Amino acid sequence: MPKSIVLKPETLLAEDRIRFADIPVNTYSKTIEEERSVFSPQDFLAIWRDMAAIREFEVILNEIKTKRLYKGIAYDHRGPAHLSIGQEAAAVGMAFLLTRDDHIYGSHRSHGELLAKGLSAIRRTDEQTLLEIMRTYLDGAILRPLEKDHRGSVADLAVKFVIFGAFSELFAKETGFNRGMGGSMHAFFTPFGVYPNNAVVGGSGSIAPGAALFKRVNRKPGIVVANIGDASFGCGPVWEGLIFASMDQYRTLWDPELGGGLPILFNCMNNQYGMGGQPMGETMGCRFIARIGAAVNPEQLHAERVNGYDPLAVIDAFRRKIPVLAEGKGPALLDTVTYRISGHSPSDASSYRTREEIEQWQEADSLLSFRDRLVRGQVLPESTLEETRAGIESVVFQMFQLAIDPHAAPRIAVDSDLVGRVMFSNGTLETCDDRKPELLQDWSQNVRVQQIKGRIRTPEADGVPVPKTKAFSVRDAIFEALAHRFSIDPTMVAFGEENRDWGGAFGVYRGLTEALPYHRLFNAPISEAAIVGAAVGYAMEGGRAVAELMYADFMGRAGDEIFNQLSKWQAMSGGLMRLPVVLRISVGVKYGAQHSQDWSALVYHIPGLKVVYPVTPYDAKGMMNAALAGTDPVVFFESQRIYDHGEMFEQTGVPEGYYEVPLGEPSIKKAGSDLTIITFGPALYTALAAARTLETRHGLSAEIIDLRSANPLNVEPLVESVRKTGRVLLTCEAVERGCLMQSVAANLTQLAFDALDAPPVVVGSRNWITPAAELEAMFFPQPEWLLDAIHERIVPLRDYQPSTNQTDGELARRLRLGL
Ligand SMILES: Cc1ncc(C[n+]2csc(CCOP(=O)(O)OP(=O)(O)O)c2C)c(N)n1
Numbered sequence: 001m002p003k004s005i006v007l008k009p010e011t012l013l014a015e016d017r018i019r020f021a022d023i024p025v026n027t028y029s030k031t032i033e034e035e036r037s038v039f040s041p042q043d044f045l046a047i048w049r050d051m052a053a054i055r056e057f058e059v060i061l062n063e064i065k066t067k068r069l070y071k072g073i074a075y076d077h078r079g080p081a082h083l084s085i086g087q088e089a090a091a092v093g094m095a096f097l098l099t100r101d102d103h104i105y106g107s108h109r110s111h112g113e114l115l116a117k118g119l120s121a122i123r124r125t126d127e128q129t130l131l132e133i134m135r136t137y138l139d140g141a142i143l144r145p146l147e148k149d150h151r152g153s154v155a156d157l158a159v160k161f162v163i164f165g166a167f168s169e170l171f172a173k174e175t176g177f178n179r180g181m182g183g184s185m186h187a188f189f190t191p192f193g194v195y196p197n198n199a200v201v202g203g204s205g206s207i208a209p210g211a212a213l214f215k216r217v218n219r220k221p222g223i224v225v226a227n228i229g230d231a232s233f234g235c236g237p238v239w240e241g242l243i244f245a246s247m248d249q250y251r252t253l254w255d256p257e258l259g260g261g262l263p264i265l266f267n268c269m270n271n272q273y274g275m276g277g278q279p280m281g282e283t284m285g286c287r288f289i290a291r292i293g294a295a296v297n298p299e300q301l302h303a304e305r306v307n308g309y310d311p312l313a314v315i316d317a318f319r320r321k322i323p324v325l326a327e328g329k330g331p332a333l334l335d336t337v338t339y340r341i342s343g344h345s346p347s348d349a350s351s352y353r354t355r356e357e358i359e360q361w362q363e364a365d366s367l368l369s370f371r372d373r374l375v376r377g378q379v380l381p382e383s384t385l386e387e388t389r390a391g392i393e394s395v396v397f398q399m400f401q402l403a404i405d406p407h408a409a410p411r412i413a414v415d416s417d418l419v420g421r422v423m424f425s426n427g428t429l430e431t432c433d434d435r436k437p438e439l440l441q442d443w444s445q446n447v448r449v450q451q452i453k454g455r456i457r458t459p460e461a462d463g464v465p466v467p468k469t470k471a472f473s474v475r476d477a478i479f480e481a482l483a484h485r486f487s488i489d490p491t492m493v494a495f496g497e498e499n500r501d502w503g504g505a506f507g508v509y510r511g512l513t514e515a516l517p518y519h520r521l522f523n524a525p526i527s528e529a530a531i532v533g534a535a536v537g538y539a540m541e542g543g544r545a546v547a548e549l550m551y552a553d554f555m556g557r558a559g560d561e562i563f564n565q566l567s568k569w570q571a572m573s574g575g576l577m578r579l580p581v582v583l584r585i586s587v588g589v590k591y592g593a594q595h596s597q598d599w600s601a602l603v604y605h606i607p608g609l610k611v612v613y614p615v616t617p618y619d620a621k622g623m624m625n626a627a628l629a630g631t632d633p634v635v636f637f638e639s640q641r642i643y644d645h646g647e648m649f650e651q652t653g654v655p656e657g658y659y660e661v662p663l664g665e666p667s668i669k670k671a672g673s674d675l676t677i678i679t680f681g682p683a684l685y686t687a688l689a690a691a692r693t694l695e696t697r698h699g700l701s702a703e704i705i706d707l708r709s710a711n712p713l714n715v716e717p718l719v720e721s722v723r724k725t726g727r728v729l730l731t732c733e734a735v736e737r738g739c740l741m742q743s744v745a746a747n748l749t750q751l752a753f754d755a756l757d758a759p760p761v762v763v764g765s766r767n768w769i770t771p772a773a774e775l776e777a778m779f780f781p782q783p784e785w786l787l788d789a790i791h792e793r794i795v796p797l798r799d800y801q802p803s804t805n806q807t808d809g810e811l812a813r814r815l816r817l818g819l
């Protein structure tokens with residue numbers, strides 16, 4: 001809580017009532033006559049055409065999925081197709097007023113939204129810009145097959161481009177918007193403001209607020225729309241996203257010049273069903289999604305329910321909500337009622353609903369009713385409407401044929417390393433924007449910087465080891481790297497729980513509160529999913545974000561955001577997106593079962609994440625510098641055990657200036673010849689203690705190598721060391737079963753088998769809960785465990801009496817018991 005907000009008992013304990021305002025439900029009632037003064041005949045025709053385009057697109061997919069045939073053209077589409085037949089008016093209504101600066105995020109059922117937004121963007125973009133976008137996007141790969149036979153306007157060409165790019169993406173073609181790497185559920189096209197769609201339902205709920213944050217912090221125009229299904233409002237990340245997006249601080253504590261509340265509209269595409277579950281009446285109790293607004297803030301998120309079967313009602317709602325967001329009064333929530341006439345997927349037998357129900361919605365079909373209204377209101381003659389419909393249907397059909405043509409639209413080459421090439425962007429980016437970074441003070445005036453100045457950066461001073469109280473610590477090292485990048489990159493923001501006045505839960509950010517304005521460093525709600533999701537959205541829009549989880553044990557709360565979002569979007573975008581996000585995760589000790597776990601193996605297992613765990617000040621600063629200069633997501637583990645540690649290895653000390661330690665290079669912390677000990681995390685210090693005993697009492701010289709980075713990892717120095725010593729022990733503080741050292745051990749067995757005198761041995765923590773602080777020595781690897789394991793399983797030590805059981809037999813016994 002910032003000191004500027006003073007809490008008084010007389011206010012907080014005073015009697016009062018919470019009052020709610022009415023939430024409008026389907027209150028749109030304009031006649032077509034009234035709307036004629038708002039829309040031109042071209043507008044009406046455009047709405048109609050876009051709805052017809054989406055319908056045809058989805059009908060084709062439905063036919064080829066169910067019959068593998070459409071109008072005599074055979075095609076077998078193996079991937080998914082979650083269709084939105086019935087939802088066209090909701091999609092077109094949503095997109096109609098949006099500009100290219102307005103960005104939409106969606107779900108697995110967003111073909112319609114993608115097309116609607118694309119077609120709407122074309123209408124709002126001049127020919128020159130359209131041509132430029134089409135010519136430069138993927139170096140013209142989507143445009144080329146369309147250009148040669150095209151007769152007509154640039155806008156017409158762009159319409160083909162959108163439909164062809166979408167079909168191609170679904171069919172995993174090189175001409176897809178994301179080179180076929182995203183597919184049906186993830187396709188997007190940012191030049192027209194279509195941002196990632198998410199197959200993990202509700203995924204956009206936590207990501208889109210980060211996009212809106214980017215717009216506010218970097219003063220970018222436009223709003224963000226998060227299109228989310230009705231059933232997905234049951235997802236935790238959606239709730240977290242709502243809370244994150246509606247924090248008071250945007251309006252109470254941030255510089256008013258930034259514009260206030262986040263410009264985001266949560267738009268529920270309320271098609272009445274999940275897959276088969278029915279949110280209203282069965283799986284949820286709110287009856288109206290719009291009601292949720294009343295729970296979030298006093299403005300009730302300006303929520304209302306609108307008739308999503310009428311495109312004009314939806315457009316009317318957007319026309320009223322956009323200024324609300326522009327005025328900084330966001331976020332907003334729309335509950336757009338529609339109906340999915342199609343099955344969840346083409347294989348859906350609709351066993352959860354009656355035929356009569358579907359028929360009633362078919363009768364109320366938004367295309368038919370809109371056409372009838374236009375005809376009856378004498379806005380446009382039926383013949384014009386039908387001609388337009390036939391025209392766009394023919395374009396959609398042509399684009400389908402072109403997208404399945406292996407010459408015009410080749411399949412992405414499955415035998416190449418295409419996927420491998422886009423897993424990481426591996427770039428260097430000094431700054432994401434060239435604006436002057438906003439700082440509140442000169443660093444020389446900063447109290448933390450002044451404190452650090454007095455600290456000793458070398459292992460020894462005057463010939464004696466530097467005491468912790470005087471040492472430049474791991475905590476200081478991370479601070480220095482962050483301060484450096486904050487001074488260079490104006491887009492860089494850091495957020496998480498207790499990040500600001502508290503100074504970060506473990507003091508890394510101390511001093512930054514005074515140096516940075518609120519919008520560059522802020523406290524987030526206890527919403528781990530939204531913290532990581534927002535960092536993803538922020539980076540998708542072009543910024544650099546540092547998100548923090550207070551304990552590794554909380555990764556589960558942000559599981560999807562770490563495992564499916566942060567890790568995957570660079571590759572799922574076909575390499576078009578960079579995600580410069582550093583996710584700082586502190587690893588606890590002394591706090592028991594749910595606050596003292598090293599979960600590095602979880603992220604190590606997930607492709608698409610760089611995973612590092614530096615444990616010396618020199619490495620921490622150099623690796624944080626490298627992470628913050630890069631363009632990939634980096635999960636940066638920090639051990640609470642060693643935040644205070646000074647430098648023990650770099651004799652010349654930790655440089656005051658900028659330097660990088662490349663991610664992926666292990667570091668030999670102690671040279672040796674008889675045995676290699678590989679460590680990850682603070683186990684380095686345990687290994688050092690063990691190595692001292694080995695040397696002084698047993699005459700064995702151990703080489704100690706700190707991995708520092710688990711992924712990527714250059715194994716060459718490890719192999720070289722093992723080839724020299726013939727023996728290797730690997731240790732870390734994660735529980736032994738499935739820890740990432742097991743993979744490293746397996747790799748070394750593979751790569752240096754012939755040089756090994758004994759199998760690689762892994763010593764981790766016990767496969768238990770982390771017990772109380774007083775009992776931790778039973779749980780975390782101790783120096784004597786390492787000695788015992790070496791003695792029992794690698795090389796017998798002379799005159800040695802083990803104090804713990806580290807034998808093969810004990811290992812087998814524990815495995816049998818699951819312990
Ligand atoms: C986190 C997650 N849980 C479950 C699913 C499986 N699933 C796919 S679509 C769907 C229904 C989603 O319903 P809703 O949010 O209303 O969107 P709609 O499909 O109706 O557009 C489910 C449960 C998923 N993709 N992601």
Ligand SMILES: [Mg+2]
Pocket residue numbers: 229230231269270271272273274
């Ligand atoms: Mg639904």
